[in-house]
Amino acid sequence: SQQGEEDPQALSIQEGENATMNCSYKTSINNLQWYRQNSGRGLVHLILIRSNEREKHSGRLRVTLDTSKKSSSLLITASRAADTASYFCATAPVDSNYQLIWGAGTKLIIKP
């Protein structure tokens, strides 16, 4: 079963603009991870944020986590054509030592 729900399902923006994607989940988690998938490189891990963290940065990526609302957001600043991909959030529930539960993803298109 899929726990995470990404919002929006699809997003199309101009190159240079910022892109924000959201993820909501249902159960308590150890961490939340964001992945990117495009046809060229498959699924690639972007960033992991632990349940006791509220914000994390990696290059042009900024992730926030609000455990009280069971939600996370991924912000990509100064988007590039190469950012065109599907973005998935995956949650690591507290009752599992290994499992990730995946959402259906947000399809991001960066227009040149």
Added chain:
Amino acid sequence: DTGVSQNPRHKITKRGQNVTFRCDPISEHNRLYWYRQTLGQGPEFLTYFQNEAQLEKSRLLSDRFSAERPKGSFSTLEIQRTEQGDSAMYLCASSLGGRGANEQFFGPGTRLTVL
């Protein structure tokens, strides 16, 4: 290249045939996962190995699916008597052990088409 590799990359088969896929994880990773992904969806968990032990298998997985990881190294996923509904991308991932689910490293996948 020391990433996760999968073979074959593509497989076309006729309904009723058996197929086997192989995954070679990153060598120091003791955790190995198989997922299935269909268009527009996220990965769907199939099964999980810690070293050579298969610790979890999705309840949604039919008995036609079986996976092995002999000696805790490479893994194979076999689908017997394939059906058209088995057509999907089959993904393998590996990770280090530890508390909670860590970053997973994915292979390129095997795309299965059942005619």
